[in-house]
Amino acid sequence: MGIDFEQLRKQMVEEQLVKRGIDDELVLEAFKKVKREKFLPENNKKYAYADGAQLIAAGQTISQPYIVAVMLEALEIEKTDSVLEIGTGSGYAAALLAEIAAEVYTIERIEELAVQAEELLKKLGYQNIKVKLGDxxxxxxxxxxxxxxxVSAAAPYVPQKLIDQLSVGGKIVIPVGERNKVQRLKVITKxxxxxxxxxxxxxxxxxxxxxxxxxR
Incomplete structure (x- = not known):
């Protein structure tokens, strides 16, 4: 018997998101649509809807669904918005963003991940996502x-270029704190x-x- 990913996805939305207070309809709809199992390596697909981060290629991780939902909800994205994502990883958050926003631009510094994510997102039919390899x-x-x-990676402070590239009234959500330790999610409004x-x-x-x- 195969795994019923659709049922697990519904369960994840109800138990990990709704019950913990996520109530933005656009965010919840995106989580219902995007198949997290597609963004995990073959040997990890069975954990696609587990309540935690999972390993992907290049020693990186795909974040816990709840934390991604908290970040997306805090951004208060509207359907006409243009969104920049820092840290493409597997492409999962970019896919969620693409279900909500008009345009998504995502940057990844690890070539293996950037290539894999771009190929997968195209295969899944996302035409409103641009992927860039870079800093x-x-x-x-x-x-x-x-x-x-x-920003799907932790910084010691909010990089100035990101503030400069934000619209007036726009928001940045970024984890700020010490490297390889616990950080604090911050919402920056311009x-x-x-x-x-x-x-x-x-x-x-x-x-x-x-x-x-x-x-560095």
Missing amino acids: GSLGWEEFAPYDSIL KFNGKIKAKELEYVRFVPLIGKDSW
């Missing part, structure tokens, strides 16, 4: 400004005078954001 701490100036920026307002969410643990304006 995420510097953002992607070509398509700026962005209404939302999701105000009309160019200043930023920061709000703290929960404690998390992410792989480090490696780049010129982050961890």
Whole structure:
């Protein structure tokens, strides 16, 4: 008997997201649609809807569904938005973003992951995602400004280029803290005078954001 991924996906949304307070309908609909098992290596597919992070290629991880949901909900993405993601990884969060936003631009520094994610996302029919191999701490100036920026790696501070590439009124969600330790999720909102307002969410643990304006 094969695994009923559809049933597991419904269960994950109800038990891991809804019961923990995720109530943004666009976010929940995205999680119902995107097949997380597609973004995991063959030997890990059975854990696709487990309540935790899972290993993917190149020693990296795919984040716990609940934490991804918290980050997406905090961004308050609208259907017309343009979103920048830092740290493509397997492409799972990019797919979720693409179900909500109009345009998704995602940067990955590890070539193996960037290539795999781009191929998979195309195969799954996503036409509103662009993948770039590069330094995420510097953002992607070509398509700026962005209404939302999701950073799926931990930084010692918020890189200035990301703030510069954010629209007025836009939000960045980023884990900030020490390398390889527990960090704090921060929501950065760019105000009309160019200043930023920061709000703290929960404690998390992410792989480090490696780049010129982050961890070396």
